Amino acid sequence: MKSFLPLFALVSAPLTLAAQEPQNVETLPTITVTADRESLTTPTLETKRELMNATIPGGVAVVDAEDYKRGRASTLKDALDFAPGVFIQPRFGAEESRLSIRGSGVQRTFHGRGIKLLQDGSPLNLADGGFDMQAVEPMAASYVEVYRGANGLQYGSTTLGGAINFVSMTGHDAPAAQARVEVGSFDTLRTQLSSGGVYGDNDYYVSLTTSFSNGFRDYSQQSSQRLFANIGHRISDAIETRFYFTYVNTDSELPGSITKDQFQRNPQQANAGNVAGRQKRDFRLFRIANKTTITDGDTQTLTVSSFWSWKDLDHPIFQVIDQLSNDLGIDVRYDNTATLFGHDNHFTLGLGAVYGVTQDNRFLNIGGRRGARTADNELTSSNVDLYLQDTFHLTDTFSLVLGAQGTFASREFDEETIFGADNTASRDYWGFSPKAGVIWEPQKDKQVFVNVSRSFEPPSFGELTAAGAAPGLVDLSAQWGTTVEVGTRGRTDRMRWDLVWYYSWIDDELLALGIPGVSATQTVNAGRTIHQGIEAALDVDLARGLFAQADGDKKGDRVLLRQTYLLNDFRFDGDGAFGDNDLPGVPRHYYRAELVYEHPCGFYAGPNVEWAPQSYFVDLDNTQSAGGYALLGFKLGVRRPKGPSFFVEVRNLLDQDYVATTGVFKTATPATAAYFPGDGRAVYAGVEWKW
Template sequence: MKFSFSSLVLAALWLPCLPLSAQQNADPNTLPEVVVTAQAQRESLTSPRVETVKEQLSKIPGGVAIIDAEDYKRGRATTLKDALDFAPGVFIQPRFGAEEARLSIRGSGIQRTFHGRGIKLMQDGAPLNLADGGFDMQAVEPLSARYIEVFRGSNALQYGSTTLGGAINFVSMTGYDASPLQLRFEAGSWDTFRAQISSGGVFGNADYYASFTHSSTDGFRDWSRQSNQRFFANFGYKLSDDVETRFYVTYVHTDSQLPGSLTKDQLESNPQQANAGSLAGKQKRDFDLFRIANKTTFTDGDQKLTVSSFWSWKDLDHPIFQVIDQLSNDFGVDVRYDSLADLAGHRNQFTLGLGATYGITQDNRFQNIAGERGLRTAENEQTSTNLDLYIQNSFYMTDTLALVIGAQGSYAKRDFEEEKIFGANNSADEDYWGFSPKLGLLWEVTPKAQVFFNASRSFEPPSFGELTAVGAAPGLVELDAQRGTTIELGTRGSTERVRWDLVWYYSWLDNELLSLGIPGVSPTQTVNAGRTIHHGVEAMVDVDLLRGIVSPWQEATVASGKQLGQDAIRGDRLFLRQVYLFNDFRFDGDGEFGTNELPGVPRHYYRAELIYEHPCGFYAGPNVEWVPQGYAVDMDSTLEADGYALLGFKIGYRTPKGLSFFIEGKNLTDETYAATTGVLKTAAANSAVFMPGDGRAVYAGIEWKW
């Protein structure tokens, strides 16, 4: 008898499941009872368990989601796209197969294909953004997170964010949920290698977690090598049952070659080539980041006070069209009070917070001579100050209907001090004030299904990336803050076999920050556009298509006889996981562009995974990523990126302790496509704006938990 290699692989993967399957199928007429003893778990006050956070987020009348890190750790977990691929409402596409990506929620920062804007990116509730609003994707390590919170739009008010996009919060592992020792290794196409060693534990009232990761890849494209080393650690101590403090330490060293964009002809003929200008200038983005933070939580029954603070230091070396040398220091503090005390005999949730951030950046510019510094072209100091006072109250008028009222007052200042290199001082400063109210309703139709509505304002002052001119004009560009009004209507919940999160939203934006250019300065300079519309649908629908295929389906019960939730169900299943985005972003009767669509983001985006799961930990199945139609890369709608469809497949075995492993194939049909694009005012046929996605690739990983 002959066996193929694939048969042997499948047999090896299925082997851990055989004892359980044999036991459950010994007598088809008798199902063994599964009894779970409910025990009280110790929980960190500063970093709650996933189950606790899910309950908290269910009280927000709008688009929110939580991503369990165990889900994305079942495959390659290298980039932010790997972690956020199935987060409803999030559009993320790498520029060249690495962390650097276009990250957008509801069209936030739509012109950005490099380090982000328009979203508050956080680590354990403290901002990772620089004080001016920009952020780096490389500052995040998905493998050290226990879960990820995603707050779309004004639903991030509880973290002091009022941008159009909202907030994404990576919550770290702690000693309460980490293994004493864990090793993980990933390897795959283009000499990709990734390794992690981590440890966590609890000692009396103290706990700790520490993780070190190394990742490197030659990249699919020429001049796209990446190398990253990250250290994340935290130490918590319970001063009493009601008081806990936790210290966080982060160090990141990252080197990234930048292959640049291609023309459409170049993309179609050879997507692996690098842009000639990027090669000649040896363009890169390298930086070191050191960050320390503290979070202290005081609880007293239904009341909680949280004090967070951080300091972040970043040293950036960035040869592009010029060499940018920046040294940044950012500081922040946030004080937040939460109360669950009843009001007038009704359930009530109240939040009041004050956040402040301050950042100072020494910015030096030089001529780029083959990646080396030439003559100095600029020397300046950029200072950002932000103050945010936020308040929100959820009052249950009945047992199932809550009225949510909130608001945020914001102040931002951008101060630019330029040294007199060429005999002129072009110093300037800008002040921005914003008031962002919010009104919502949350109706709990059943204990597991909700309908919600909210209306809100958004406010986003420009970052220095928009305020500083890239052409001949010195000083600051005069820009207004981007403001908007958003309404959203949605539902979320679950039945026995279906889980869903569906949201429709409509935003009217004023002064959107778009790169429409300034004559005589730069054709890509950011300015305030006229009114624009951001309208869309965010959908997530998960379905158990089949249950009890080879392992009979049964429900676990606690010793008291009460049933546990859906997560406690035992048995195998065929599971369809899917997210869909409808993005209708356009000008609203603009004098030059009429009602043209805003470029850079596809109108339709669909991602799905069909997975067979066995309770022993085995899983396998295909996945697809589909952009069914082309989309514009310029405001004039003269040039388009083509639609595409990608096929992948994943197979593996994952267990809470011991050995876990996976094999994952991506873009198995070797599709040539643009993962994302640049954004122009007017494009020509030979405009280099296309960023190729990776070709066919295979990755494998192994993990051991003690």
């Protein structure tokens, strides 16, 4: 009864006044206040961040899309540049990048491997593990979840790199209408039209983007059209279902890598062989997914996710690769947050399965056109993951986390007998990956954590079938790793930090060591390797209230320093051929920072820097290296939740020649084409309007 007294007082007060003063009383219009229900299928950024911090004793982060939308937002690098622990560098200023976490897929300079890339919780990877960066639209995301290493267990990921999940905007957080145009150097033009809304128990979001760029380098034209949409329906207070639709059409010229001498003479030139072969990577992707969440409104939640994707790839390189892929998968996850023995507890149990078939046809490359057929293969992949994790709060400040994943993976290769030989082969892989960790929170919003985990990664067809003319599948084992990580994260009034040290012992790492007499670049299982490093992020409010004072809920202005730092120490461990050589392809030190002034009106401005202070090797023999570099940039703009916004951004302000990333070789010489030059000075500007 006591809780209703304030409400009773508010209702009865006008009646009491009326009795005391009988004069006419003006009747005010009725005001109805309603609160938009949070989507069951798509938690808010704040909800997701709190859940990750409370249940995961390791490297995780949430990237707010509003942060990267304050500048050019075209590529995965634009979106993930300030995500702690993520190393990403475009090969030629476009979406195709080297994406690595903790040295995952360190030898891979095409597509992606060693990370589970997801869209709204469903894999974008093909069933064999490879993925395309062009399948993601950063502008359609509300936020991005980054799980480093086995911390991605809730998505069935125990790879060395972990998982990255792009979470779409919905009608609950999208503007009714939005238009955005970006223009800039190298004839860049990028547009977006989007709309979202809530109508009773239904909501929708749709985004259409187009982009075009001639690129900094010769023969590096890129274009794409992307449609991302979702429709949600609240069946009841306890059940919500959401359908996702994706269409991507992307064309990319491939300028290739060049020698160090060619880079020094003219970093804009393309590899002559790539131009002669009209090398490209073009594909169309169509994807349908569904996510249904059922909750009892208290402690139990069941989430069922499913998807089907279709991809048609036209890829002239050393051959013309023509692939048609169909992949489908389902994931069922149960979460229970009921107390256990009187203590808070969060239990997760999940089962995921993915199946994919790729029709792989190959032809001689005659100036980018199909010549005689060289292969007619069918590639079939399947993966089944059973995973569980429990976070048990022993006290208010101390939590114990235990988890494990069991995995079965199958790779089947069926070559049609166009050469009179049957090269059918298959490989099966079994893995068990346990993890254990603790979280200590001595004060609110300040945590220390430790965990130990196992990682498991079976090879993709890119490793299993790349042995030139060798028949069937290469005999490869899965890559295993044991990782220890220690870290802290938290925030104070003026500071936010994320600091992790990790050490990984890797067995059978998949590296391109070559097979004598077969292929100099064939992937094989290396001996013991070590991956260790530091992943750090630190945001500090250096000054506040310079021109606008905070007042209650009203924010003041500030000067913010954002920083991320990576120490990448990846090397062989007493290898018979390579000793303790560094693993190539990733700089040992990498630093990213921006110093920005922010005003509550939405204005922001400031410089930024990207710094790799020392050279790093491009080959396993450690004979050739790419130089370090330092890039200066500047950004200013105004961003508002409604109405007009704009930005102007200058990248590589001093027009430095630098190598953005490299190929990876066993042995490199001065004549080896190993270097991918980064973009020269570039200016971009954008205008956005929200209604």
